[in-house]
Amino acid sequence: MSKAVWIAWVVLAGMAGQDDASAADARSWPSRPIRLVVPSAPGSGFDGIGRSLADRLGARLGQRVVVENRPGATGLIGGEVVAKAPADGHTLLFTFTTALVANTFLQPQMPHSVNDFTAISQFGGGGVYLLVSADLPVHDLREFVDYVKKRPDELDYGSWGNGSGGHIVMESLKMQTGIAIRHIPYKSIPPILVDMQAGRLKVGLADGSSSLPLIRARKMRAFAVSGSRRGMATPEVPTMNEQGVRFDADVWYGVFGPAGMPADIVRRLNRELNGILRGPEMMERFRTLNLSEPRAGTPEEFAQTIQADLKTWGDVIKAAGITLE
Numbered sequence: 001m002s003k004a005v006w007i008a009w010v011v012l013a014g015m016a017g018q019d020d021a022s023a024a025d026a027r028s029w030p031s032r033p034i035r036l037v038v039p040s041a042p043g044s045g046f047d048g049i050g051r052s053l054a055d056r057l058g059a060r061l062g063q064r065v066v067v068e069n070r071p072g073a074t075g076l077i078g079g080e081v082v083a084k085a086p087a088d089g090h091t092l093l094f095t096f097t098t099a100l101v102a103n104t105f106l107q108p109q110m111p112h113s114v115n116d117f118t119a120i121s122q123f124g125g126g127g128v129y130l131l132v133s134a135d136l137p138v139h140d141l142r143e144f145v146d147y148v149k150k151r152p153d154e155l156d157y158g159s160w161g162n163g164s165g166g167h168i169v170m171e172s173l174k175m176q177t178g179i180a181i182r183h184i185p186y187k188s189i190p191p192i193l194v195d196m197q198a199g200r201l202k203v204g205l206a207d208g209s210s211s212l213p214l215i216r217a218r219k220m221r222a223f224a225v226s227g228s229r230r231g232m233a234t235p236e237v238p239t240m241n242e243q244g245v246r247f248d249a250d251v252w253y254g255v256f257g258p259a260g261m262p263a264d265i266v267r268r269l270n271r272e273l274n275g276i277l278r279g280p281e282m283m284e285r286f287r288t289l290n291l292s293e294p295r296a297g298t299p300e301e302f303a304q305t306i307q308a309d310l311k312t313w314g315d316v317i318k319a320a321g322i323t324l325e
Contacts, residue, residue, distance in 0.1 A: 053255075
């Protein structure tokens with residue numbers, strides 16, 4: 001992304017709609033129910049967060065916020081719905097890092113880009129957990145690297161698919177440390193955890209929520225998490241950064257609108273979403289899901305995070321030659 005394009009996107013996210021017409025739109029908004037597009041199937045953990053967000057946002061705005069599930073294509077289908085919607089604040093997107101950041105480098109033909117959206121609020125997130133089976137004699141990242149280096153290409157690790165967050169994090173670790181470990185792409189995280197418990201897989205990458213019961217039961221060991229902060233439910237698990245391996249990009253959730261939304265509506269949404277983030281009910285939900293403690297920031301700060309993530313994730317994907325096949 002060129003510097004000029006990036007500046008234009010920030011301007012759209014934070015400065016658009018300053019004229020009188022936009023101000024009038026903001027005063028009358030929302031004039032009807034808001035559609036919140038969630039690019040996952042109903043009943044998923046991500047969908048659950050989206051519905052909690054919708055309920056609380058609707059109560060604050062005095063207007064219904066209706067969740068519309070549009071799963072498929074790693075978030076691209078839902079994203080395309082919002083990218084093409086009117087930028088009047090009545091259609092929003094609740095999405096995740098892979099859909100907008102990793103897909104930029106993984107998809108041969110992206111139907112849209114970050115320039116087609118207005119960044120509104122980063123709404124929670126966390127890191128990818130590096131797990132080993134309970135019988136593997138490693139307890140921190142240094143011990144893991146030493147163990148694998150003595151056994152080049154003898155161990156496999158599982159992630160939830162080619163180009164997934166787990167795949168990208170491990171490939172970054174491999175490049176930084178020189179370890180050689182084979183990748184096994186699974187279709188989802190639960191089969192990884194099943195195979196690890198059965199002893200068929202010794203190393204896996206997973207989210208902090210799915211793995212939490214097994215970590216607490218000591219059926220597998222977590223000794224590192226990617227991202228900038230530790231998980232709220234596992235404060236004993238240090239980040240990779242704390243152990244000398246840099247991968248400080250978080251796996252985030254975020255709220256977006258179509259490009260060109262009026263700035264007054266963007267600021268109102270950001271203010272209300274930050275209020276929800278600070279609420280005890282949502283904070284407890286994040287803790288239960290073992291996410292990082294959320295940060296309430298501005299739309300401009302979220303846009304800057306995305307720019308930094310495009311470099312972090314993109315550099316690893318390109319250097320490791322990661323593809324979806």
